[in-house]
Amino acid sequence: MTMPAAVDLNAPARFGVTVREQVPLAAYTTMKVGGPAEYFAAVATVDQLIRLVRWARSIELPYYLLGGGSNVLISDAGLRGLVIYNRCRQVRIDEAPCCVYPQDDRPFVFAESGVSMAGLARRTVTAALTGLEWAVSLPGTVGGAVVNNAGAYGGEVKDNLFDAMVMDSNGDIEEVPAERLIYAYRTSVLKRQIPVRGGFGPVVLSANFRLAPGDAAEIAATAERNLQHRRRSQPVEPSLGSTFVNPPGDYAGRLIEAAGLKGAAVGGIQVSRQHANFFINPGGAGSASAADVVALIEHVQRTVEDRFGVRLSPEVQLVGEWPAGQRLA
Ligand SMILES: Cc1cc2nc3c(=O)[nH]c(=O)nc-3n(C[C@H](O)[C@H](O)[C@H](O)COP(=O)(O)OP(=O)(O)OC[C@H]3O[C@@H](n4cnc5c(N)ncnc54)[C@H](O)[C@@H]3O)c2cc1C
Numbered sequence: 001m002t003m004p005a006a007v008d009l010n011a012p013a014r015f016g017v018t019v020r021e022q023v024p025l026a027a028y029t030t031m032k033v034g035g036p037a038e039y040f041a042a043v044a045t046v047d048q049l050i051r052l053v054r055w056a057r058s059i060e061l062p063y064y065l066l067g068g069g070s071n072v073l074i075s076d077a078g079l080r081g082l083v084i085y086n087r088c089r090q091v092r093i094d095e096a097p098c099c100v101y102p103q104d105d106r107p108f109v110f111a112e113s114g115v116s117m118a119g120l121a122r123r124t125v126t127a128a129l130t131g132l133e134w135a136v137s138l139p140g141t142v143g144g145a146v147v148n149n150a151g152a153y154g155g156e157v158k159d160n161l162f163d164a165m166v167m168d169s170n171g172d173i174e175e176v177p178a179e180r181l182i183y184a185y186r187t188s189v190l191k192r193q194i195p196v197r198g199g200f201g202p203v204v205l206s207a208n209f210r211l212a213p214g215d216a217a218e219i220a221a222t223a224e225r226n227l228q229h230r231r232r233s234q235p236v237e238p239s240l241g242s243t244f245v246n247p248p249g250d251y252a253g254r255l256i257e258a259a260g261l262k263g264a265a266v267g268g269i270q271v272s273r274q275h276a277n278f279f280i281n282p283g284g285a286g287s288a289s290a291a292d293v294v295a296l297i298e299h300v301q302r303t304v305e306d307r308f309g310v311r312l313s314p315e316v317q318l319v320g321e322w323p324a325g326q327r328l329a
Pocket of ligand 1: 067151
């Protein structure tokens with residue numbers, strides 16, 4: 001990757017954005033590991049997000065979008081280029097039928113991409129709208145969920161997303177209908193275009209969901225059931241959620257547990273005893289490394305493959321600078 005010779009860090013101040021250098025990223029991820037961003041800037045409005053991406057593109061500075069950091073494992077060497085921390089958090093629920101689509105009177109739920117997905121889901125539950133009850137305790141942002149087709153409890157983003165405002169890899173902004181995002185289990189056409197070392201990938205600016213009005217008590221009860229189930233079944237220690245995608249017809253957690261790997265550890269990272277597909281960092285920031293996580297992933301992959309002939313694929317996304325030849329598949 002070629003980087004620009006000199007970066008004028010003051011230029012984005014014109015639109016209210018401060019760019020800093022060598023900012024540690026561990027605190028911005030739910031696993032609490034990972035090295036620094038070469039350049040780092042937080043954006044609070046979609047206008048700032050667009051202008052910052054355009055500025056980075058104009059000087060050929062590779063960028064990487066960071067939402068809640070709940071699905072990314074950032075290398076200990078960190079990320080070159082500009083990490084954009086997304087804090088664009090406007091939400092609007094339009095109850096009135098939309099004149100553009102008069103044949104469908106379901107309310108629109110508009111959210112900027114830095115909105116907490118769980119916060120958005122709770123707002124829709126309060127508004128007695130059904131469709132996002134599965135997300136009331138999902139970590140991360142709307143942008144991350146749209147990219148990953150996040151899902152739980154039988155629901156996923158693709159079920160209710162109407163369209164997303166996306167700046168594509170050429171820098172053009174377009175309202176993309178959900179069908180064109182080519183959703184599949186925990187992936188989308190956007191995810192496949194995001195470079196792991198930063199680059200000039202697509203950026204989700206905002207999303208429109210369409211949800212149906214429903215019975216307020218029933219919706220609230222479903223959301224509460226999902227919340228309680230997550231509290232009972234998932235560890236509270238820092239983690240990245242499910243480490244591996246479930247192989248067809250089985251569960252990664254079941255295979256890991258059956259291989260006797262609950263509690264297995266490398267450095268400060270452990271396979272959770274509560275949920276074997278979760279790797280946890282009980283000591284928090286400073287007590288483990290991204291290399292520990294990768295070593296444990298590889299150990300678990302090898303052991304499960306030897307035992308059951310199933311190769312587990314990581315759900316977590318490896319980001320940044322990794323030693324040559326390091327490949328997780
Ligand atoms: C405890 C725990 C439980 C979890 N449970 C679930 C679960 O039940 N179901 C599930 O699906 N996932 C789950 N996850 C994983 C994670 O919450 C989801 O994948 C989530 O949608 C990621 O969102 P994020 O904002 O944190 O994305 P990040 O981790 O910040 O980013 C993920 C990817 O999306 C890209 N990205 C983020 N925002 C944008 C944007 N605006 N434009 C373009 N690209 C963007 C990033 O560059 C990166 O490639 C869990 C994680 C944890 C820690």
